[in-house]
Amino acid sequence: MAWAPIHDQPYHPVPYRPVRVSADDSLRTAAALREKMDQRRTVRAFSSDPVPEQVVVDAIAVAATAPSGAHQQPWTFVLVTDPEVRARIREAAEDEERVSYEGRLGDQWLSALRPLGTDMHKPHLTDAPYLIVVFEQRFYLDGEEHHKHYYVDESVGIAVGMLLTALHLAGLAALTHTPSPMRFLSDVLGRPRNEKAFAVIPVGYPAADAMVPDLVRKDLDQVIVRV
Ligand code: IYR
Numbered sequence: 001m002a003w004a005p006i007h008d009q010p011y012h013p014v015p016y017r018p019v020r021v022s023a024d025d026s027l028r029t030a031a032a033l034r035e036k037m038d039q040r041r042t043v044r045a046f047s048s049d050p051v052p053e054q055v056v057v058d059a060i061a062v063a064a065t066a067p068s069g070a071h072q073q074p075w076t077f078v079l080v081t082d083p084e085v086r087a088r089i090r091e092a093a094e095d096e097e098r099v100s101y102e103g104r105l106g107d108q109w110l111s112a113l114r115p116l117g118t119d120m121h122k123p124h125l126t127d128a129p130y131l132i133v134v135f136e137q138r139f140y141l142d143g144e145e146h147h148k149h150y151y152v153d154e155s156v157g158i159a160v161g162m163l164l165t166a167l168h169l170a171g172l173a174a175l176t177h178t179p180s181p182m183r184f185l186s187d188v189l190g191r192p193r194n195e196k197a198f199a200v201i202p203v204g205y206p207a208a209d210a211m212v213p214d215l216v217r218k219d220l221d222q223v224i225v226r227v
Helices: 023-037 053-063 083-104 107-116 152-169 183-189
Strands: 075-080 130-137 139-142 145-148 195-204
Touching: 023 152, 053 075, 053 130, 053 152, 075 083, 075 152, 083 130, 083 183, 130 152, 130 183, 152 195, 183 195
Parallel strands: none
Antiparallel strands: 075 130, 130 195, 139 145
């Protein structure tokens, strides 16, 4: 069945009968995934080595399976490869970041960022072979008619999480970059007025000399509360 806007569609249930996975297989799969995902790191230094585009397209396809408010799938993934467009994005992002790092962020925010070693320079925006610019669709635009989308941030956040997972499992590195403000992305990429930039995700292989901060994840007993 082809996609159509979901508003005004009737409820049409169909059977869902996935094969039951044995407890042993579940345990094995979950433990392996846990170990693999614990190796994911946010990378800020990318190699310009080429990456098969289909890997990135498949990862975006994974993201687009995310659950969403009222199944409205309120996302657009702009896959940017054009070096000129990437250069324009970098220039505009660095202009904003300069203002941020030179005062807009404030002392508390700057000290929160210190362990990450970030600054106003964003070479990843031109070094990584792909930028995925994620836009959230605040509403559906049908001619002049607006249809509000629900739980847009939650939906797009889940989709981005799935995107980062898929990219990592496919052997690629990524960075969740949120230049602020992000308005310039709509202008540079010519996006319609129902869309708002959510994140810029450079994707590629890490640079051969990539370094990451020595960060420690919380223990599980700090993040799980059993009731
Ligand atoms: N957007 C800025 C600052 C920044 C903010 C947070 I919160 C981070 O986790 C990392 C960076 C930048 O990209 O440098």
